[in-house]
Amino acid sequence: MQLVSVLKNVLTSTRSSYRLLSPAVRLMASARRISVVHIPDTDSEYPHLEYAILDRKTPHRYVDLYHTWTPVHLRGQGLAAHLADAAFSHFKGWRIRVSCTYLQAYARKRPHLDYVPV
Numbered sequence: 001m002q003l004v005s006v007l008k009n010v011l012t013s014t015r016s017s018y019r020l021l022s023p024a025v026r027l028m029a030s031a032r033r034i035s036v037v038h039i040p041d042t043d044s045e046y047p048h049l050e051y052a053i054l055d056r057k058t059p060h061r062y063v064d065l066y067h068t069w070t071p072v073h074l075r076g077q078g079l080a081a082h083l084a085d086a087a088f089s090h091f092k093g094w095r096i097r098v099s100c101t102y103l104q105a106y107a108r109k110r111p112h113l114d115y116v117p118v
Contacts, residue, residue: 025086034087036079045071049083054097064097081106088113 027034035048047070055062065087068080084106088096096115098104107113 025083027086027090034083034090036083045069047071047074047079047083049080049087049100049103051087051091055095060095061093062095062097063091064099065091065103066099068100068102088115 025034025036032052033048033050036046048068049065050067050069052064052066053062054064065084068083070079080102084103087103088107096113098107098115098117104117107115107117
């Protein structure tokens with residue numbers, strides 16, 4: 001069974017420091033990070049996507065998605081794409097700058113995404 005399938009069934013706590021974007025992905029606003037929730041039998045580093053809020057003014061809210069990371073032993077299972085899906089969904093309606101090379105390639109393959117190329 002692929003790890004992404006397992007993650008969809010993971011239960012998480014309801015701490016107020018983050019909110020779930022999907023059953024397997026959480027937004028940690030204070031850390032400016034979107035990460036996969038607990039993965040059983042792994043070390044403390046989880047796949048994550050980091051972002052910076054460049055401008056909060058309405059209607060021109062602007063965010064930079066600048067880094068994704070997946071531990072070597074978890075690569076190739078679609079986790080970074082899962083994080084990217086969550087990020088683009090969460091920031092829908094924002095101006096999105098994509099400076100992470102993985103996310104640039106991800107966005108180029110999905111012409112429906114609205115983003116600002118670097």
